[in-house]
Amino acid sequence: MELSFTARNVLIGATLLGGLGGMLGSFALLRRQSLLGDALAHAALPGVCIAFLLTGSKSPLPLFTGALAAGLAGALLILATVRWSRIKEDSAIGIILSVFFGIGIVLLTYIQKLPAGNQSGLDKYLFGQAATLVVEDLQVMAVLGAIVLAVVLALFKELKLLTFDSGFAASIGLPVRRLEVLMTLLLVVVVVVGLQTVGVVLIVATLITPAAAARQWTDRLGAMVALSAGIGAAAGVVGSLASATVPRLPTGPVIVVVSSTVLILSLLFAPGRGLLWGLLRERQVASRIRRENLLKDLYRLGESGEGGDGGDGEDSWASWPDLMGVRGQSGGELERSVRRLIAAGLLERRGDSLRLTPAGLEAAGNVVRKHRLWEVYLTRRLDLAVDHVHRDAEAMEHALSDEAVDHLEEILGHPEVDPHGRAIPPRRQLRERRTA
Amino acid sequence: MSPTLVILLVASCVAASCALIGSFLVLRKMALLGDAISHAVLPGIAIAFLLTGHRAALPMVLGAGALGVITVLLVELFNRSRRMREDASIGVVFPALFSLGVILISRYAAQVDLDLDCVLYGEIAYAPWDTLTLGGTDLGPKALWVTGSVLLLNAVLVTALYKELKLSTFDAGLAAALGFSPVLLHYLLMSAVSVTVVGAFESVGAILVVAMLVVPPATAYLLTERLGTMLALAIALGIVSALGGYALARVLDASIAGAMATVAGLLFVAALLFSPGHGLLARLLILRRMGARLSGQLLLLHLQKGGEGLPADLLERRFGWSHSKLERVIARLLRSGWVEREGQGLRLTASGAQVLESTGRIELAHRLPSTG
Numbered sequence: 001m002e003l004s005f006t007a008r009n010v011l012i013g014a015t016l017l018g019g020l021g022g023m024l025g026s027f028a029l030l031r032r033q034s035l036l037g038d039a040l041a042h043a044a045l046p047g048v049c050i051a052f053l054l055t056g057s058k059s060p061l062p063l064f065t066g067a068l069a070a071g072l073a074g075a076l077l078i079l080a081t082v083r084w085s086r087i088k089e090d091s092a093i094g095i096i097l098s099v100f101f102g103i104g105i106v107l108l109t110y111i112q113k114l115p116a117g118n119q120s121g122l123d124k125y126l127f128g129q130a131a132t133l134v135v136e137d138l139q140v141m142a143v144l145g146a147i148v149l150a151v152v153l154a155l156f157k158e159l160k161l162l163t164f165d166s167g168f169a170a171s172i173g174l175p176v177r178r179l180e181v182l183m184t185l186l187l188v189v190v191v192v193v194g195l196q197t198v199g200v201v202l203i204v205a206t207l208i209t210p211a212a213a214a215r216q217w218t219d220r221l222g223a224m225v226a227l228s229a230g231i232g233a234a235a236g237v238v239g240s241l242a243s244a245t246v247p248r249l250p251t252g253p254v255i256v257v258v259s260s261t262v263l264i265l266s267l268l269f270a271p272g273r274g275l276l277w278g279l280l281r282e283r284q285v286a287s288r289i290r291r292e293n294l295l296k297d298l299y300r301l302g303e304s305g306e307g308g309d310g311g312d313g314e315d316s317w318a319s320w321p322d323l324m325g326v327r328g329q330s331g332g333e334l335e336r337s338v339r340r341l342i343a344a345g346l347l348e349r350r351g352d353s354l355r356l357t358p359a360g361l362e363a364a365g366n367v368v369r370k371h372r373l374w375e376v377y378l379t380r381r382l383d384l385a386v387d388h389v390h391r392d393a394e395a396m397e398h399a400l401s402d403e404a405v406d407h408l409e410e411i412l413g414h415p416e417v418d419p420h421g422r423a424i425p426p427r428r429q430l431r432e433r434r435t436a
Numbered sequence: 437m438s439p440t441l442v443i444l445l446v447a448s449c450v451a452a453s454c455a456l457i458g459s460f461l462v463l464r465k466m467a468l469l470g471d472a473i474s475h476a477v478l479p480g481i482a483i484a485f486l487l488t489g490h491r492a493a494l495p496m497v498l499g500a501g502a503l504g505v506i507t508v509l510l511v512e513l514f515n516r517s518r519r520m521r522e523d524a525s526i527g528v529v530f531p532a533l534f535s536l537g538v539i540l541i542s543r544y545a546a547q548v549d550l551d552l553d554c555v556l557y558g559e560i561a562y563a564p565w566d567t568l569t570l571g572g573t574d575l576g577p578k579a580l581w582v583t584g585s586v587l588l589l590n591a592v593l594v595t596a597l598y599k600e601l602k603l604s605t606f607d608a609g610l611a612a613a614l615g616f617s618p619v620l621l622h623y624l625l626m627s628a629v630s631v632t633v634v635g636a637f638e639s640v641g642a643i644l645v646v647a648m649l650v651v652p653p654a655t656a657y658l659l660t661e662r663l664g665t666m667l668a669l670a671i672a673l674g675i676v677s678a679l680g681g682y683a684l685a686r687v688l689d690a691s692i693a694g695a696m697a698t699v700a701g702l703l704f705v706a707a708l709l710f711s712p713g714h715g716l717l718a719r720l721l722i723l724r725r726m727g728a729r730l731s732g733q734l735l736l737l738h739l740q741k742g743g744e745g746l747p748a749d750l751l752e753r754r755f756g757w758s759h760s761k762l763e764r765v766i767a768r769l770l771r772s773g774w775v776e777r778e779g780q781g782l783r784l785t786a787s788g789a790q791v792l793e794s795t796g797r798i799e800l801a802h803r804l805p806s807t808g
Contacts, residue, residue: 034523086657095701098646110690257536
């Protein structure tokens with residue numbers, strides 16, 4: 001693909017920024033300082049203006065230095081306010097962010113009206129105009145980026161300890177305070193690098209969004225930092241290419257939209273932590289519980305002899321409306337459970353009626369056994385009232401393993417009836433039937 | 437109405453409505469949710485603008501209100517999924533929504549007068565010239581109508597639900613137990629924030645509305661313990677910031693909204709340093725006074741335990757005090773008449789012994805360095 005000179009600058013800048021932001025964002029995210037980057041970005045603005053007022057130059061280095069100083073001042077003021085007053089952290093961040101930004105706007109508009117200074121070079125720091133990146137900017141970015149990378153690699157072990165257990169870090173003699181300031185300094189550097197590319201508002205997303213996405217895929221810090229940097233860089237590539245090819249598509253916002261999309265996909269699909277898998281597991285458990293309940297209901301209908309009209313074995317058939325009535329479940333749910341049980345050979349259907357097969361009777365008896373043994377346990381060992389144990393047993397019958405329930409039966413001395421006087425299906429009978 | 441008066445009135449309305457709602461945000465530790473909402477309403481405004489084709493107030497307020505609620509819902513969704521903490525949730529949601537808004541505007545509304553600068557830091561100076569006309573009659577500046585209605589709305593909300601808001605802010609559990617729905621109040625408050633933000637948007641912009649939402653209430657929070665007083669103070673401080681900001685902007689010939697935030701910041705710093713109850717200076721004084729009293733008591737205890745000989749360098753070593761500090765402590769005790777000089781040494785007086793008796797001696801004893 002043929003890229004213009006500007007587009008190539010943007011591509012390099014956005015990729016650099018994405019990688020750096022993702023890397024440091026991981027630490028910020030884990031240290032619960034996600035919004036510090038946001039505050040730093042806003043706080044940097046007056047620094048840029050003051051640097052311009054002092055030096056009269058629009059070259060990157062003085063402006064970077066000014067932004068760096070102001071951002072660091074903002075960070076320290078937040079820490080100091082929280083530490084020394086009753087103002088909470090969220091308010092402190094909001095105050096520093098908005099007041100520094102306000103001062104920045106005042107200075108910016110003041111500079112604008114000065115005879116010497118048309119401010120066109122400065123307000124790109126506000127909204128980020130990646131297209132105005134020049135080679136000199138990229139050089140500054142590359143040097144700062146290399147420094148940040150080197151520091152993170154050299155102090156990885158220390159930063160890791162600081163991130164996860166700063167108390168322990170202090171106890172083995174690490175200079176925790178100085179490391180924290182160093183971390184903040186690195187964050188400020190990256191934020192300042194990003195100002196020109198994505199602008200004040202969106203910097204926080206280049207830090208946090210890739211890190212939050214990477215967090216879903218791994219529990220290891222090294223992998224998370226690398227992955228986060230990768231996601232950030234990839235978002236930078238996609239964003240700059242998209243804005244180079246589609247007219248009137250600003251780079252910064254596209255980068256953020258891309259990384260946000262990656263985050264959403266990660267939240268849903270990441271193995272282990274993905275919300276979708278959790279949902280699926282929940283549904284599987286719910287459907288198993290419904291099947292076990294259906295088996296149990298059939299068993300109990302057969303037990304109480306409500307299932308039919310008496311003659312030649314007909315009493316073991318239960319009608320569809322009866323079953324729906326037991327738990328008030330919908331016909332659709334019941335139908336799904338029935339189909340799976342028939343497929344498993346535990347149930348047979350005749351017209352509108354259902355009956356447990358011998359194997360089904362055994363499976364159902366197993367569930368009922370767990371239920372009733374648990375009721376016995378609660379009343380005998382925990383002294384619960386007889387009318388208080390049913391609900392608890394409804395939950396436990398789906399959770400107890402076969403081994404646990406055998407053990408339970410032994411502890412209880414092989415009881416024959418539950419506290420309500422109903423027979424507990426004995427294990428021996430079930431096993432015999434299985435062998436028969 | 438003179439243009440200056442219009443600007444001052446609009447600024448005061450914005451300041452007062454922000455202060456009312458912002459106080460609850462500060463107390464509920466949700467200042468940053470306000471920040472997030474103020475950015476995230478952008479796509480709502482853009483969509484309303486694209487649908488109606490002009491800057492009509494009502495659709496914009498509705499669009500912004502909807503996006504405000506969506507922001508809160510999304511943040512809570514991420515939060516409750518337990519995959520992200522709240523600060524991270526806020527940090528990913530609002531830039532994403534803001535980006536969508538920017539993309540919508542630059543793709544589809546680039547030629548019209550909904551420009552980004554205005555969205556970010558507003559332009560209150562134009563307020564007097566943008567008038568509302570209804571059926572041919574000029575009803576006055578539009579911004580005044582918008583911000584005035586928002587102020588009225590917030591005032592009604594806070595007055596009507598004062599008790600509920602107060603209770604759920606300070607004790608959400610009790611509020612729920614008494615049958616108020618904290619969730620409902622939460623969303624009501626967030627909708628109010630959205631409406632306030634969008635009302636203030638054109639005047640002060642997205643970021644400076646945060647200054648008005650958070651800074652005056654936080655300043656008031658440093659000055660009082662009572663909610664009612666805090667609300668009144670926050671409103672007063674907000675209006676002072678607005679008026680002072682206007683004056684400052686006039687002097688510097690700079691952005692009015694920026695100057696308002698600057699003045700609000702100055703007021704905050706003043707309160708942070710000099711608040712009688714919570715200022716740094718007051719706390720420093722209290723700490724010094726407590727330190728001085730403790731040192732005096734330690735010396736008294738030491739004298740009582742028989743250290744009357746008082747070679748000064750021994751005391752200096754034992755307590756780790758400098759010579760000048762020792763002198764200061766002795767001078768204070770002499771002035772109070774709790775000790776008296778006796779040759780080279782010091783002696784506990786009767787009143788000194790009594791003072792020692794009345795302060796918890798046991799509590800003090802373990803602070804005294806061992807005399808071994």
